[in-house]
Amino acid sequence: MPDLNFAVIGSEAPPYIAVPTVLFKLRITNANEEEQIQNINLKSQIMLAVTLRRYNADEKAKLYELFGEPERWGETLRAFLWTHVTSVVPRFTGSTVVELPVPCTYDFEVVSTKYFNALEEGDIPLTFLFSGTIFYQGESGNLQIEQISWSKEASYRLPVATWKAAMENHFPNSAWIRLRKDLFDQLYRYKMRSGLLTWDDVLERLLRASSEEVQR
Numbered sequence: 001m002p003d004l005n006f007a008v009i010g011s012e013a014p015p016y017i018a019v020p021t022v023l024f025k026l027r028i029t030n031a032n033e034e035e036q037i038q039n040i041n042l043k044s045q046i047m048l049a050v051t052l053r054r055y056n057a058d059e060k061a062k063l064y065e066l067f068g069e070p071e072r073w074g075e076t077l078r079a080f081l082w083t084h085v086t087s088v089v090p091r092f093t094g095s096t097v098v099e100l101p102v103p104c105t106y107d108f109e110v111v112s113t114k115y116f117n118a119l120e121e122g123d124i125p126l127t128f129l130f131s132g133t134i135f136y137q138g139e140s141g142n143l144q145i146e147q148i149s150w151s152k153e154a155s156y157r158l159p160v161a162t163w164k165a166a167m168e169n170h171f172p173n174s175a176w177i178r179l180r181k182d183l184f185d186q187l188y189r190y191k192m193r194s195g196l197l198t199w200d201d202v203l204e205r206l207l208r209a210s211s212e213e214v215q216r
Helices: 057-062 070-076 111-118 160-170 181-194 199-215
Strands: 004-012 021-030 036-048 080-089 095-103 123-137 143-147 153-159
Touching (some): 021 153, 021 160, 080 111, 153 160, 181 199
Antiparallel strands (some): 036 123, 123 143
16 A cells, blocks of 8 residues: 655746746655556645744735734734645656646735735745545556545745746736726726826826825
8 A cells, every 4th residue: 555755845937838837846755665656646735834934024014914913923823725736646666756836826816925925035834735546556466546645745945036936937027916897997098098008107197196195
């Protein structure tokens, strides 16, 4: 019976890919080195272990929306889900290294995006929780099926720079926000009436007008 252990051994942000993605390198080792694993339907739940790192003053300010005042973080700072990923691990014996691609969103309505964007440097502590189905060759040569134990997990510290690189590859010097359709329509009419070429021009003019109003 397979007894698998998992270790995340690296990560990168591939530039030539359809969507922003962090590509993790996952080593899978079977305690029985002679047993042939036919394939694994692997499910990975990735948690953000946010209590396992320090935050500077600027990061704390940006994380106010998620966790409130730093004085309350002893109550509010808790690990939370980043994402779920499903993948298929091909045949191997003993151990193998596979790629685990994790698509990333730049939608600022998503909690994980707000968290990642607030960080300036250092690492992002992650916990990978594994489950799924193992198909393997039994002692008599017949196909056997076994479930991955719910106790199987791995820790990894993702460099903040890697996540930022994934975003920069697809959205250089940009950010995305979602607006209500009626609000967008109002902004679009303002853009047309003002003869402005870009949305940056629209927001800069509105911010400048707001700032001038406050100073009066």
